[in-house]
Amino acid sequence: MYKYDQYDQRQVDTRVEEFRDQTRRRLSGELPEEKFRPLRLMNGLYLQLHAYMLRVAVPYGTLSGAQMHALADIAEKYDRGYGHFTTRQNIQYNWIKLEDAPEILADLAKVEMHAIQTSGNCIRNISSDHFAGAAADELIDPRPYAELMRQWSSFHPEFSYLPRKFKICVIASDTDRAAMRLHDIGIQIVRNDAGELGAAFYVGGGMGRTPMIAPCINDFVPLDRLITYAEACLRVYNRYGRRDNKYKARIKILVHELGAEEYTRQVEEEYAHMLEQGVEPPFAELERIKTYFADPPFESGLSSDVDRSDSDFALWVDRNTHQHKADGYVSAVISLKPVGGIPGDASVEQMHLMADLASEFSLDECRVMHTQNIVLPHVKIADLPALFARLDAAGLSTPNLDQIDDIIACPGLDYCSLANARSIPVAQKISERFAASGKGNELGQLKLKISGCINACGHHHAGHIGILGVDRKGTENYQLLLGGSEAEDTSLAKITGPGFDEDGIVAAVETVTDVYLAQRSDGERFLDTYRRIGMAPFKEALYD
Amino acid sequence: MKILTGNDLKTGEVIWWTGTDWSLHVNDAVDVGDRADEIAAREEAERRVNVPYAVDAETDDQGIRPSHIKERIRALGPTVRPDLTLKPADPTAGNWVI
Numbered sequence: 179m180y181k182y183d184q185y186d187q188r189q190v191d192t193r194v195e196e197f198r199d200q201t202r203r204r205l206s207g208e209l210p211e212e213k214f215r216p217l218r219l220m221n222g223l224y225l226q227l228h229a230y231m232l233r234v235a236v237p238y239g240t241l242s243g244a245q246m247h248a249l250a251d252i253a254e255k256y257d258r259g260y261g262h263f264t265t266r267q268n269i270q271y272n273w274i275k276l277e278d279a280p281e282i283l284a285d286l287a288k289v290e291m292h293a294i295q296t297s298g299n300c301i302r303n304i305s306s307d308h309f310a311g312a313a314a315d316e317l318i319d320p321r322p323y324a325e326l327m328r329q330w331s332s333f334h335p336e337f338s339y340l341p342r343k344f345k346i347c348v349i350a351s352d353t354d355r356a357a358m359r360l361h362d363i364g365i366q367i368v369r370n371d372a373g374e375l376g377a378a379f380y381v382g383g384g385m386g387r388t389p390m391i392a393p394c395i396n397d398f399v400p401l402d403r404l405i406t407y408a409e410a411c412l413r414v415y416n417r418y419g420r421r422d423n424k425y426k427a428r429i430k431i432l433v434h435e436l437g438a439e440e441y442t443r444q445v446e447e448e449y450a451h452m453l454e455q456g457v458e459p460p461f462a463e464l465e466r467i468k469t470y471f472a473d474p475p476f477e478s479g480l481s482s483d484v485d486r487s488d489s490d491f492a493l494w495v496d497r498n499t500h501q502h503k504a505d506g507y508v509s510a511v512i513s514l515k516p517v518g519g520i521p522g523d524a525s526v527e528q529m530h531l532m533a534d535l536a537s538e539f540s541l542d543e544c545r546v547m548h549t550q551n552i553v554l555p556h557v558k559i560a561d562l563p564a565l566f567a568r569l570d571a572a573g574l575s576t577p578n579l580d581q582i583d584d585i586i587a588c589p590g591l592d593y594c595s596l597a598n599a600r601s602i603p604v605a606q607k608i609s610e611r612f613a614a615s616g617k618g619n620e621l622g623q624l625k626l627k628i629s630g631c632i633n634a635c636g637h638h639h640a641g642h643i644g645i646l647g648v649d650r651k652g653t654e655n656y657q658l659l660l661g662g663s664e665a666e667d668t669s670l671a672k673i674t675g676p677g678f679d680e681d682g683i684v685a686a687v688e689t690v691t692d693v694y695l696a697q698r699s700d701g702e703r704f705l706d707t708y709r710r711i712g713m714a715p716f717k718e719a720l721y722d
Numbered sequence: 723m724k725i726l727t728g729n730d731l732k733t734g735e736v737i738w739w740t741g742t743d744w745s746l747h748v749n750d751a752v753d754v755g756d757r758a759d760e761i762a763a764r765e766e767a768e769r770r771v772n773v774p775y776a777v778d779a780e781t782d783d784q785g786i787r788p789s790h791i792k793e794r795i796r797a798l799g800p801t802v803r804p805d806l807t808l809k810p811a812d813p814t815a816g817n818w819v820i
Contacts, residue, residue, distance in 0.1 A: 205732065207769050225773065227796050229734035258806055273806075275733045520802055591792060592800040600795075602802045652790055 179242055179543060180325050180470045182290045189333065190287045193294060197221050198280035205277065220300075222293025223279050226595050230274040233296040234286060238306035238324040238348070239267035239546040243537040246544055248289040250529035256282050261529065263514060263522040265586055265635055266345070267305050267546040268296060272593055294332065299340045301331035301412075305347045307355045308547040311471060312509045312555040314501040318375065320350035320367055322468045323404060326459065329467075330405050337412055341419035342427035345384075346408070357548060357664035359383045359392045360640060362429045363411055370398050377404050381411055381441070382433030385634035389670050390430040393438040395445060403449075406458045410449035414441065473504075474541040474556060480506025482559050491566050494577040499562070506559055510540075512552040512569060513576040513584065517613040518606050521587040522550030531572050539565050548637075549586055551579070582624040582691070583609035586637050590630030590647060591654070597630035599647025599654035600680075604628055607684045612691075621691055624704045627662075640664035642705045643690060644671040645683060656683035660690065660716055661708045672713060675721055686720055693719045723753040725786065726761055727793065728774030736796045737771060744771060746808065748797035749785040784818065794819045 182190070197217070204214040218224075222233040234249070241249075249269055253261045256278045257271040264270055274282065286292055295302055304324045311319040327346060331337065337344070347358045350367035358364035364380035376398040383392030399407045415429045418436075433441045482505065486492040499508040512532060515521050524532070532552055536544040539561050540554035547553055557565060569575040578584045585608065588594065590601030605628055612618035627641030631648075638644030644659035655677040662671030678686050691704070693716050698707045708716070725748070726739035737744040738751040739761060745751070754761055758776035765771045778789040788794050799807030801816035809815035 205769070211766075211772055225729060225734060227792070228736055228799060229729070272800075273734075277732050591795055592802050595792075597792075600801065606802070654791065 179240060180237070180321075180467065186290070186329075187287070190290075190292045190294070193221070193292065194280065194283045194287050197283060201276060201280050216298070218276075218279070219297040220294065221279070221283065222296035223274070223276075224297060226272065227591075227593055229272065230276055230279065231593070232271045232274045232279065232282060232293055233264070234269050234271070234291060234293045235296050235303040236267050236269060236291075236546050237328050238304055238310065238321050239308050239548075240310075240321065241536075241544050241546065242289075243533040243542045243544070245289045245291060246529055246533035246536060248285060248291070250526045250533065252282055252285060253529065254526040255285075260523050260525045262520075262589065263524065263546050263550050263552070265548050265550065265588070265637055266303060267308070267548055268303055269546070270589075272589075297343075298338075299342050299344075300338050301334065301340075301344045301346060304328050304331070305345070305356055305361070305548065307349045307351065308545040308553045309355060309500055309509050309555065310350070310545075311473070312500075312502050312507075313351060313353075314503045315353055316349075316351040316503070317367055317369055318350050319471050320348045322464065322471045323365070323367065323377075323401070324348040325467050325471075326405065326464055327408065329463075330408075330459065337416065340412070340416055341421045342424070342429075344412070344415075344429065352666060354664070354666040354668070357637065357640060357668075359668045360385055360389075360637075360664060361392065363408060364392050365404070365408075367401070368398065374400070376400050377407070379407060379411065381445075382430040382438070384428055384430045385637060385639045386428065387425060387632040387634075388428075388430065389634070389639040390434060391668050391670065392430070393433070395438060395442040402461065403453070403458060406452050407445075407449055409457055410445045410452055413448050413452075414444045418444075474543075476504040476507060476556070477558070478505070480558055480560065482506055484559050484562055488563075490570075490575075490577070491563060494566055494575055495562060497577040497581065498579045499557075502556070504556075508557055508559055508562070510554045510557045510562065510565060511547070511579045512554065512574050513578055514551050514574075515578055515584050515609065516573055516576050517583060518610045520602050521585050521605050524552075528572060528574060531568070531574070535565060535568060549584065551584070578618075580623045580625060582612050582618050582621050582626055582643075582687075584625070585609060586625075586627040586641070588629050588631075588636035590628075590636075594630060594635075596633055597647065598632075598649035599630050599656065601628045601630040601636055601645075601647060604645060604647070604656065604680060604683060607680070608687055611684055611688065617688070617691065620695060622703055624691070625664075626687070637664060638662070639670050640668070641671055642703070642708070643687060645687075646673075648677065650677065654680060656680065658683060658686050658690070658720070660713060661705065663705060667705075674713065674717055689719050690716050723779050723781070723786075724755060724758055724776045725751040725779045725788070726754045726758050726774055726776050727751075727796070728762070728765075728771035731769050731772040734772075738797075739765070739774075748779075748788065751779070751786050787818075791819060
């Protein structure tokens with residue numbers, strides 16, 4: 179894992195003291211809210227429905243055991259005993275007091291964490307594959323490049339006041355586990371025919387009120403020009419992105435309106451100019467970063483056999499573990515989606531346990547998934563029974579990775595001031611309904627995602643089944659969408675028709691799964707069947 | 723009726739204007755009529771509230787009920803965590819919101 183150097187630490191410590199003074203001035207009346215608001219947002223502090231909310235950055239989703247312990251301590255000391263892991267691999271606290279915020283940031287800084295650039299029109303936390311550095315199918319670990327981009331984008335003066343927020347994702351496998359093409363810039367590290375590594379740039383994707391899949395604008399940028407090319411993409415956006423209309427300010431609108439070809443031409447022109455300027459970070463810095471992401475000391479000669487006589491354990495292994503690049507290891511997913519639970523929430527006790535398990539079983543690492551679960555990336559197969567027993571005792575052994583009850587849900591109207599409808603109760607009712615009937619076990623991979631408003635933090639556009647909460651004359655109403663995917667087969671879901679009330683949408687989900695079960699061919703996922711038979715049979719079952 | 727709400731500057735807690743002070747309980751709120759802007763400006767200047775604004779509400783047999791569901795959730799707390807609402811002992815308190 180990356181470790182702060184003196185410059186990283188000084189930057190973060192300095193920001194803590196700046197914010198401490200800004201908060202003091204706000205509380206004393208020297209700063210009115212309209213001046214303080216952008217300052218607190220630069221430090222991840224929002225004002226939500228019930229209190230201040232603090233969003234803490236988890237760079238590319240990677241945490242040490244000590245960092246997870248620190249997150250738990252903050253939940254216990256300053257919040258109400260829990261945290262919420264988000265769809266951008268971050269964590270949010272819902273009950274923060276303004277007067278405590280500077281001290282929380284100081285506590286975070288002690289474990290090399292912060293909340294900088296988790297809000298505002300800047301480059302946000304760089305996201306990545308939650309199995310990075312562990313997956314058997316990746317070319318290389320993408321995190322050194324994500325870290326390089328984190329350092330480049332932190333406090334970047336040119337990109338601190340962009341037309342709108344900006345999200346970058348870096349992956350290094352053909353299998354997309356990070357919704358790469360639904361980012362402002364998605365970067366896939368690839369190998370060309372000559373065997374050289376480079377980066378394919380996908381620019382102009384996103385969800386929100388105008389969902390778009392990013393087109394590939396350059397399929398091979400040399401890795402030693404990664405920052406220069408990213409900066410060229412940003413410069414064109416910063417120059418021509420719309421600032422007159424918040425709803426048309428994201429880069430996806432610029433790329434769409436210019437056309438990918440013209441946008442690319444302008445980027446290439448800027449890139450050619452910038453190559454003469456020498457803006458790429460020194461090669462030595464990347465090499466320094468890479469040393470922190472060297473493979474941990476995997477043991478050799480390990481057995482891959484494990485006693486599967488316990489059917490609950492065997493099911494959990496089948497569903498919640500992922501193939502590792504080292505023989506005898508797997509990555510294990512800790513589900514934060516118990517039946518009837520709140521997706522992504524973890525109590526203080528659960529966070530401490532996950533931190534302990536990371537230390538004991540996963541070489542002191544864990545990861546936050548954008549699907550709001552936690553990964554232990556490096557677990558010996560021989561240790562799985564012991565790990566499962568510990569998780570099971572803590573209610574963390576739900577075997578539902580990518581199943582219908584592994585639901586992404588934004589905080590919705592229960593917490594969020596932007597939301598139009600509640601998301602969490604819908605997720606709870608769906609998971610309870612399918613658990614009670616046992617039908618969930620028949621469905622196989624089925625990704626269900628729920629957003630409480632058009633901003634799409636719950637990724638409803640990318641759900642095999644998506645649900646969007648809307649406000650219809652002051653009451654909650656839910657639109658149903660089908661056919662989305664955030665994976666390498668990225669697609670945007672389509673609305674089925676008129677919306678439903680809360681109970682109606684739960685029943686509607688069951689209806690569309692019944693259509694799938696009746697129509698599927700051997701080996702087809704829900705998404706495959708939908709793509710083969712189209713929307714009509716589902717609409718017929720829902721509305722006729 | 724129009725009632726005035728905002729968040730406590732220090733704690734962020736949801737608060738309601740009682741006519742003389744701020745309360746955590748919506749049932750303590752008073753009809754501010756057309757004085758919302760005047761009261762909000764004064765109280766914000768005194769740093770007793772953050773981002774105050776007026777909302778529509780009605781009265782029924784349970785007291786004051788904000789017209790919009792968002793304000794009812796603000797008044798009670800998250801419906802999915804009854805233990806964290808203003809009525810932690812009542813697991814059905816969320817029904818008031820809907």
